[in-house]
Amino acid sequence: MVQQLPDKVDNWQELENKLFMRTVNRLPVTLVCGEGSNVWDSTGKEYLDFVAGWAVNSLGHCHPVVSKALIDQGQVLIQTSNQFYTIPQIKLAELLIHNSCFNRVFLCNSGTEANEAAVKLVRRYGKLHLNGAHYIITTHGSFHGRTLAMVAATGQNRHQEPYIPLPGGFINVDYNDINAIKEATTDQTCAIMIEPIQGEGGVNVANNDYVNEIRVWCDQKGILLIFDEIQTGVGRTGTLFNYQQYDIEPDVMTLAKGLGSGVPIGALLAKEKASVFSPGEHGSTFGGNPLVCAVSFAALEYIIDNNIPEKVHEIGHYFVNGLDKLKEKYDFIVEIRGRGLLLALVFKNDIAEDIMISCLNRGLLINRVRPNAIRFMPSLTVTKDEIDKALKIVEDALNERL
Numbered sequence: 532m533v534q535q536l537p538d539k540v541d542n543w544q545e546l547e548n549k550l551f552m553r554t555v556n557r558l559p560v561t562l563v564c565g566e567g568s569n570v571w572d573s574t575g576k577e578y579l580d581f582v583a584g585w586a587v588n589s590l591g592h593c594h595p596v597v598s599k600a601l602i603d604q605g606q607v608l609i610q611t612s613n614q615f616y617t618i619p620q621i622k623l624a625e626l627l628i629h630n631s632c633f634n635r636v637f638l639c640n641s642g643t644e645a646n647e648a649a650v651k652l653v654r655r656y657g658k659l660h661l662n663g664a665h666y667i668i669t670t671h672g673s674f675h676g677r678t679l680a681m682v683a684a685t686g687q688n689r690h691q692e693p694y695i696p697l698p699g700g701f702i703n704v705d706y707n708d709i710n711a712i713k714e715a716t717t718d719q720t721c722a723i724m725i726e727p728i729q730g731e732g733g734v735n736v737a738n739n740d741y742v743n744e745i746r747v748w749c750d751q752k753g754i755l756l757i758f759d760e761i762q763t764g765v766g767r768t769g770t771l772f773n774y775q776q777y778d779i780e781p782d783v784m785t786l787a788k789g790l791g792s793g794v795p796i797g798a799l800l801a802k803e804k805a806s807v808f809s810p811g812e813h814g815s816t817f818g819g820n821p822l823v824c825a826v827s828f829a830a831l832e833y834i835i836d837n838n839i840p841e842k843v844h845e846i847g848h849y850f851v852n853g854l855d856k857l858k859e860k861y862d863f864i865v866e867i868r869g870r871g872l873l874l875a876l877v878f879k880n881d882i883a884e885d886i887m888i889s890c891l892n893r894g895l896l897i898n899r900v901r902p903n904a905i906r907f908m909p910s911l912t913v914t915k916d917e918i919d920k921a922l923k924i925v926e927d928a929l930n931e932r933l
């Protein structure tokens with residue numbers, strides 16, 4: 532007999548507890564709607580959202596441009612096979628290529644998938660141009676996604692250990708250490724993959740010399756450089772792409788998160804010389820579908836036309852100034868890390884969880900990125916007023932520690 536769902540659910544969290552695999556420890560809040568930098572829970576409580584769907588809602592919640600594109604395209608064409616041409620994906624590709632140093636795009640549905648595609652691409656390159664070289668050097672503290680290959684790429688033991696044995700072909704070395712990369716490079720290496728800022732690893736910024744030296748090393752060895760800009764891309768750090776803050780261009784870049792401003796999309800971009808896939812060698816059923824591409828195009832066009840990256844640069848400084856004042860006041864704050872609107876406040880001790888919960892109770896959503904660090908990744912359209920409010924709530928939470 533088919534069991535009916537109850538008409539009225541009194542406790543969604545209890546129901547979730549019965550139904551879901553335990554992959555995440557959710558916070559005790561059921562979000563029901565959002566607008567701009569604000570979200571509301573099922574009890575009507577309002578929160579200032581400085582998590583923004585995990586650095587996803589670039590234009591905030593339900594921005595009119597995003598909602599309109601979703602509705603308009605939803606009434607016309609939602610999904611087709613990639614055997615056919617569709618216009619929204621071509622418009623999106625053109626916008627991405629026109630505003631970056633890359634020549635070609637592959638569209639998919641998530642960050643992990645974009646990185647998988649990148650890894651397949653550079654392995655293909657290795658087969659075609661580097662005598663079958665297929666090893667990829669990645670860094671400790673990185674995060675590249677959740678598939679088995681991306682877990683192997685991700686240089687964090689806690690993600691790898693439960694799934695050993697992992698697929699081969701990845702070497703994890705220390706971040707911001709060019710010698711570690713040089714020592715790990717062999718004639719079997721086809722690429723180096725880095726996040727210019729390690730987001731999940733604690734908002735660790737790659738220094739200029741390191742990035743420049745990696746570029747030179749890749750050129751010397753004839754191997755490819757992949758930038759995972761899934762978290763740093765699309766204006767988040769104060770330029771459209773974070774590589775633009777360095778003096779180099781990667782050969783390959785991956786995007787996701789903010790690219791869709793709330794809808795699931797991933798993108799792999801590459802220079803012409805690295806675009807070595809042949810028909811049938813890679814693909815995706817949903818990747819590049821008209822619905823998601825129309826939304827992503829509308830959001831990206833808005834971000835570019837309204838100089839949002841420049842505004843992020845400016846407001847990011849404003850935010851850092853506020854955090855600096857907190858650092859001057861509280862001796863248990865040791866560091867502020869990040870760029871633009873991807874920022875972390877680092878503490879002497881492991882108090883990040885307590886600070887996060889205290890902020891949550893006071894109506895501010897933030898992320899505990901490390902036991903001793905909290906992360907802020909609000910929408911790119913966050914206002915100074917909202918930053919002031921957030922800083923006040925963080926300060927109140929910090930005062931509890933005195």
Ligand SMILES: Cc1ncc(COP(=O)(O)O)c(C=O)c1O
Nearest residue numbers: 641642643674675676730761762
């Ligand atoms: C740098 C980076 N790469 C890859 C991923 C994985 O993306 P997704 O969760 O969309 O698969 C993430 C997610 O946090 C990320 O921050």
